[in-house]
Amino acid sequence: MSHPFYYFYTMGYSSKLIERTVEEFSKLPSIGKKSAFRLVLHLINQDKAYTDRFIDAIQQMKEHLKECSTCYNLSDNETCAICANPARKKTVLCVVETVRDVIAIEETEQYHGTYHVLGGVISPLEGVGAEDVKIPELIERVKSQGVTELIMALSPTIEGDTTIFYISKKVQDLGVSITTLSRGVAFGSELEYTDEFTLGRSLVARVPYNQGSIK
Amino acid sequence: MSHPFYYFYTMGYSSKLIERTVEEFSKLPSIGKKSAFRLVLHLINQDKAYTDRFIDAIQQMKEHLKECSTCYNLSDNETCAICANPARKKTVLCVVETVRDVIAIEETEQYHGTYHVLGGVISPLEGVGAEDVKIPELIERVKSQGVTELIMALSPTIEGDTTIFYISKKVQDLGVSITTLSRGVAFGSELEYTDEFTLGRSLVARVPYNQGSIK
DSSP states (O other), rough: OOEEEEHHHHHHOHHHOOOOOHHHTTTTOOOOHHHHHHHHHHHHHHHHHHHHHHHHHHHHHHHHEOTTTTTOESSSSSSHHHHTTSSSEEEEEESSHHHHHHHOOOOOOOOEEEEEEOSSSSSSGTBGGGGGGTTTHHHHHHHHTTTTTEOOOOOOOOOHHHHHHHHHHHHHTTOOOOEEOOTTTTTTTGGGGOHHHHHHHHHHHEEEOOOOOOO | OOTTTTTHHSOOOOHHHHHHHHHHTTTSTOOHHHHHHHHHHHHHOOOOOHHHHHHHHHHHHHHOOEEEETTOOSSSSOOHHHHTTSSSEEEEEEESSHHHHHHHHHHHHHOOOOEESSOOOOBBGGGGGGGGHHHHHHHHHHHTTOEEEEEEEOSHHHHHHHHHHHHHHHHTTTTOOOEOOOOOSSTTTOOOGOOHHHHHHHHTTTTEOOOOOOO
């Protein structure tokens, strides 16, 4: 009894070109062999201009996409559109783990400050220390940029709490108030999957950080 | 109240490069904006060699993929691997609608003849006539290639039945026996979604075509 996709590897399929493209597509997250094949057939059936646009978008993005030198968000330029926007408050920083979280918060349309993308959280178990994420850069920004508030919008996990604790210790003498998202974000959930209303409400009703009270 | 993806189009997202790539990915079938964004982030996080391989597979495929000049299956060469295989019977043709059906039948490992990919079926309602699909080419093959059996493996729909009827009329004086897939394929279902065991069994137990008996 053969595996349904046995076929692609061992039987004489009429095209190695298709087989190879299917394999590349099925490396993408949550794309199985069957879905990959359907996507590939779709590309086969489109005119060349369509796949040229598809490929060019990826190539341009890979070639020109940068990290914002201020907040480490993904950006087309040295400074991202959010940091470059004069209407966004530079003295309020929302500290997030990933670029996906920036997008989740932007979608709420409740936030008018700027961001700081850590690129991870402190995780002793996985050997991720404060220096491995953008925490030193954050502390430097707090010092140099007259930051008055840090909104700690990290996922409500042990690692997120550890990271908040560490940062709060580091900036405690710098006169910056630290707030966290209000209750409403369930413990153990991923920030990016929280619906925009819950997330927006928890931003508006953010509370002062009190070491030890976060659970 | 904004649409969750309103964001990508109107708010100052920090990257047009990402926005454009997300749009291209979300044109693919069954890929929504959110999935597209996750795929794009995945590509962003891979090294350049990974996306280069991904892009190269698509480009090579678009540039070099052909139709087999014999059976109209997709092929890397003038003649596809199935037609070029000396072990496959050239006197038995399995007539299918699409390349996906070839794959579905190959997966059963029950078939050792060759194929003829029509590229569609006759559909008076949609204005598709016999000349719009590879029916003239099929009749030519039957005449020139000494074909002894046509296995009509078309989806069991009105259009499929019409196509079988038309072809059977056209070849009735050429001494070719016409068979159809045996019962087991449910009326109105798509061939490519039929499981490989049902499909394999219905191939092995195929029955002689009797005009008017197909329902």
